[in-house]
Structures are given as structure tokens and as C-alpha cells.
Amino acid sequence: GAVVSQHPSWVICKSGTSVKIECRSLDFQATTMFWYRQFPKQSLMLMATSNEGSKATYEQGVEKDKFLINHASLTLSTLTVTSAHPEDSSFYICSARAPTFDEQYFGPGTRLTVT
Amino acid sequence: SQQGEEDPQALSIQEGENATMNCSYKTSINNLQWYRQNSGRGLVHLILIRSNEREKHSGRLRVTLDTSKKSSSLLITASRAADTASYFCATETGTYKYIFGTGTRLKVLA
Numbered sequence: 001g002a003v004v005s006q007h008p009s010w011v012i013c014k015s016g017t018s019v020k021i022e023c024r025s026l027d028f029q030a031t032t033m034f035w036y037r038q039f040p041k042q043s044l045m046l047m048a049t050s051n052e053g054s055k056a057t058y059e060q061g062v063e064k065d066k067f068l069i070n071h072a073s074l075t076l077s078t079l080t081v082t083s084a085h086p087e088d089s090s091f092y093i094c095s096a097r098a099p100t101f102d103e104q105y106f107g108p109g110t111r112l113t114v115t
Numbered sequence: 116s117q118q119g120e121e122d123p124q125a126l127s128i129q130e131g132e133n134a135t136m137n138c139s140y141k142t143s144i145n146n147l148q149w150y151r152q153n154s155g156r157g158l159v160h161l162i163l164i165r166s167n168e169r170e171k172h173s174g175r176l177r178v179t180l181d182t183s184k185k186s187s188s189l190l191i192t193a194s195r196a197a198d199t200a201s202y203f204c205a206t207e208t209g210t211y212k213y214i215f216g217t218g219t220r221l222k223v224l225a
Binding site: 032034036041042043044045046049091093095097102103104105106107108109111 | 146148150155156157158160163203205211212213214215216217218220
């Protein structure tokens with residue numbers, strides 16, 4: 001099956017700093033990637049959709065200036081959490097799909113802790 | 116906003132028993148998928164059912180879909196302690212975006 005990786009798997013950063021999370025499709029070209037956030041014991045909430053070479057589309061209520069998404073190639077999308085605050089601490093999961101796929105393939109997630 | 120509502124929110128059963136969890140959604144869908152998530156881990160894809168399908172099986176899993184009622188159910192038969200996890204449904208409405216349900220936390224007691 002298709003494989004999606006995320007890096008790092010966990011990160012701790014100080015309040016006010018920025019942190020970048022990478023999402024890679026390892027064995028297919030992902031025309032579309034998605035970013036989700038999951039708080040403890042809650043479901044996944046879609047944050048944004050990114051298409052290769054174009055600007056990301058953010059869901060209502062998600063601050064685009066705070067969560068910068070770049071989908072610069074067909075195998076890589078990045079999410080940068082800028083000026084992180086403790087309330088940004090969460091589990092961030094990406095997924096990717098190709099036009100020939102019925103489904104999205106999910107990465108293993110990145111746990112962000114902001115102190 | 117979340118599209119899917121799942122019930123029960125939590126379920127505790129004995130090993131060997133069957134577990135049933137339900138998902139309801141609000142708008143027309145192209146397909147519905149079920150995922151498992153172990154605590155603090157990524158998602159494991161279980162099964163995809165398309166809007167023109169009514170039932171699918173995969174090993175000990177049985178999924179039904181009733182588009183008239185906008186609902187789906189996941190049945191796990193002969194449960195095992197290793198089935199302990201959270202289970203989520205996710206609907207795709209034609210925009211390739213997935214909307215996840217609220218999830219059911221299943222605990223299987225050995």
C-alpha cells in the first residue's frame with residue numbers, strides 16, 4: 001500500500017517559537033495533501049487542504065497566518081506552526097492522495113508540545 | 116464542523132463478544148471509511164464502503180451502510196484484547212475531504 005511519513009514524530013518547543021512538520025508520500029505522487037489536528041480523546045479535525053503548486057485552502061476557524069502550509073512538490077507538504085502557544089499543543093496528522101486513489105493515506109502523526 | 120456522530124462514545128466488552136458501533140452523518144456521501152486508532156498513534160484503515168454498496172466484509176469486520184438513514188455500522192466479531200482502540204468513521208462527500216466522526220472508544224477485557 002501507499003506510504004506516508006511524517007517528521008518529526010514528536011517535538012517540544014518553547015512558546016513563541018515556530019516549528020515545521022513535514023509530510024511525505026514515499027511511493028506515490030500526492031496531488032493533494034490534507035492536514036488534521038487531534039486533541040486528546042477527540043476526533044480529527046480537518047485544518048486545510050493543499051494542492052501541489054497552489055495555495056492551501058483552510059477550513060473555517062483555522063488561522064492561515066498561524067498555520068502555514070506549503071505543498072512545494074508532489075511528495076512533500078509542510079505545516080509550520082508560527083509563534084506557537086501552549087494551546088497549539090496537539091497531535092497533527094497529514095494525509096495524501098493521488099488522482100487514481102479512492103482513499104487518502106495517513107501519516108503516523110506528529111505530537112507537538114508547546115511549553 | 117464534524118459531520119459524523121458516533122455511538123456509543125465508549126464501549127466495554129469481554130473478549131470473544133461482538134462489538135457494534137454506529138456512525139451517522141448529515142449530507143450525501145461518495146464513500147465512508149472506518150479507521151482504528153490506538154492511543155497516541157496514527158490511523159489504521161479498516162474498510163471503505165461506497166455509497167452504492169450496502170455491506171462489506173473484511174475478516175472479522177462487517178460494515179453496513181444505509182444511505183436512506185445516513186448511517187453506517189461497524190461490527191467486530193469475536194473481539195480480542197488487541198481490538199482495544201478508538202474507532203472513527205470518515206465520510207467523503209465528493210470534494211476529497213474527509214470529515215471524521217466523534218469516535219467510539221472500545222475496550223476489550225481479557
